[in-house]
Amino acid sequence: MKRVTINDIAQICGTSKATVSYVINGRVSKVSPEMVRKVEEAIKATGYVPSLSAKSLAGKGSKLIGVIIPQMDVSKKMIFENPFYSEFISGIEYYLRNAGYSIVLRVVNSDNCFADMMMKWNLDGAVVFGIDNDKMLQILGSYKVPTLLIDSYITHKDFYKMNLRDEEASFMATNLLIQDGHEKIALVTGKIDKSVLLSKRLDGYKRALKENNIPFEERFIFQGDVTYEYGFSVSQKIVAQADITAVVATADILAFGIMNYLQLDGKKIPDDFSIIGFDDTYQAKIMYPKLTTVGQNISKRGEMAGEIILNIIHDSQKEKETLMSCEIIKRDTTKVLKSAE
């Protein structure tokens, strides 16, 4: 079936491309009502669908938004092991779908891939996850493509970004445990020096201790990959430090690993250990026991990201930075420390 073009429609209606283009784009005021009707009929009859390649070439939008996940770590190939992305992207997709856009999903693993992405497909905009790296920013900045940065702690004023109040969130998490009577609290996290986000979470952890006059101890900080596996393997070390009674994990996925190890090790959660995670991924509520965590309403954030990127594209986004709060979702992995009861 040969493609039906705007020309065909024009021919059928005995008019010109321009007129058809007008009605397609809703500039109905420039066309006689009768012509409008005729064109609309022809479109329906032929099943005509405008080519966005052509539209995009002609300088209008491609109706394509890039969702870009940098993954410098080449060894990891799967983006969705961390359910955070899945849920976030679900939200973006949902919002943009309703606005007539589609998502181009891409993992990029080298600095200059952005150029490719942006230019190749004439993206109308891009949502980019977790960039702290200056090289990348520079590259991103050199393209005029409207961009929204998710969870990127950068100081450049000219980027739009959407972040969490990470310090505060981490403070709340730690504080919850402290209020439950815990004092020896482990922090299990990704590599802090590589991520401003994580260092914020460390700050919040420290502040909670400080405000409660609990001394900070380096030995309670465990850094590794943000994976289930790391959570699992590091748990041995946590158990080895006999005085630890609670742990803050900076991602649910870490918490799952910890939980699983402890349970396999015969420990009771939350009786022997209180655990609080971070993110409130979908899985948090399907675990047993259900994970207490710092909720960030991921899919809602995704939807909002969709909204913001569209605003940026339409030049109607005011705030450069959108800061979102978290809330503690108290479920079944934390409880008052026995000795403090």
Added chain:
Amino acid sequence: MKRVTINDIAQICGTSKATVSYVINGRVSKVSPEMVRKVEEAIKATGYVPSLSAKSLAGKGSKLIGVIIPQMDVSKKMIFENPFYSEFISGIEYYLRNAGYSIVLRVVNSDNCFADMMMKWNLDGAVVFGIDNDKMLQILGSYKVPTLLIDSYITHKDFYKMNLRDEEASFMATNLLIQDGHEKIALVTGKIDKSVLLSKRLDGYKRALKENNIPFEERFIFQGDVTYEYGFSVSQKIVAQADITAVVATADILAFGIMNYLQLDGKKIPDDFSIIGFDDTYQAKIMYPKLTTVGQNISKRGEMAGEIILNIIHDSQKEKETLMSCEIIKRDTTKVLKSAE
């Protein structure tokens, strides 16, 4: 920064667009080595990236593969609650990324959305999930876009598809439980009459019973949504039928719901109930206890889907149907029935 075009490169090198086009597309034999070098240099120097809109308009590929998830149920907006999609798409993305393609992700909720997807973006191909519906097939068929159907049980000979040996897989799952001494085995599944896939799984379940001379009983079949929530809520009914000792769930996500209810209800898994799931999603191994399930190596399947769709596009895919086997992943939610020990 204005876009660098093929014209700019031509100008810089003092040649024509055609020549530049040749070297871009590797038809180096038609160009003098010296010119090739010059052009390549200019490309590097300017950071030129070909526009796929233009390329696609000119009749070449868009390097865009649609990944389409039909979701007629409008109320559900999130595609990634079922981790199956996440993992599968991860695999597709990984494979296609390495081949220079990107993925356009789209949930479609009405029949004619396909047209939009395919035509709007001049997709080079499409991977479409779970279509049994004839109307849709008809629409899909009328477009010449190379298409791969995932888990669609259809008889049309002219579609490429990639399926599981569902009957066999379900047989194996049920049989495992039977070999462990179980006879009263529940089957928790989606609505069977709406899905040929699920009816195959029912068939496998029945065959396993039959070959072991166990009578089939309608009261052991539980149909609902393929969600955690349904798994959770239906468990009450399962517990109510005091003789049931094991359950086959046709999706891991269902199994999770069941596990969680049972554990909350004070039941021991696998001591009181043996459970086997389906899919081997990532979560299966992070649960406690780890879920025994029928593995289909989802992300591998995704990669293969990427390979196949590319083959179809390049006209080198021979088999219309790719059938994949499953294997039992024995973990910790099944065990020999006590009374049978």
Added chain:
DNA sequence: TTGAAAGCGCTAACAC
């Protein structure tokens, strides 16, 4: 080996 030019489907300025 290289270049000129037509055409892919669409938009928008401009003329009628």
Added chain:
DNA sequence: GTGTTAGCGCTTTCAA
């Protein structure tokens, strides 16, 4: 109101 036309960036045929 409507039609004409010149691009948008690229490929490809055909000549040179």
